[in-house]
């Protein structure tokens with residue numbers, strides 16, 4: 273029931289609950305990006321993202337914090353399905369990712385954008401929703 277409520281809240285097809293954010297990042301990165309795929313992650317990502325990536329068979333590269341130009345320059349190394357991992361609000365610096373620009377960038381190039389919302393889920397917009 274909770275997963276259904278969360279999916280409705282996010283207007284998503286489905287939701288999957290883990291017992292912590294750390295476990296979610298370990299589980300996601302170990303299971304979804306596969307051998308031959310590529311992950312580009314913001315260098316300021318939380319340790320749980322970095323630990324998750326270490327458990328993945330995909331190849332991973334960091335890019336400069338919030339720097340879409342740097343991400344674009346590194347894209348030439350990509351193989352397979354490409355994942356871009358960011359945080360909506362960074363736990364270390366308290367600054368935000370340029371999500372609209374990142375979403376457009378990823379959509380234009382058919383990249384999968386992964387947004388860790390550990391510090392934003394339910395915080396912004398009326399009733400915690402941005403729509």
Ligand SMILES: Cc1ncc(COP(=O)(O)O)c(C=O)c1O
Nearest residue numbers: 292293294318320359363388390
């Ligand atoms: C961005 C981010 N992702 C994941 C986590 C891990 O979440 P949890 O403390 O629920 O394991 C944290 C924890 O602070 C975090 O800041």
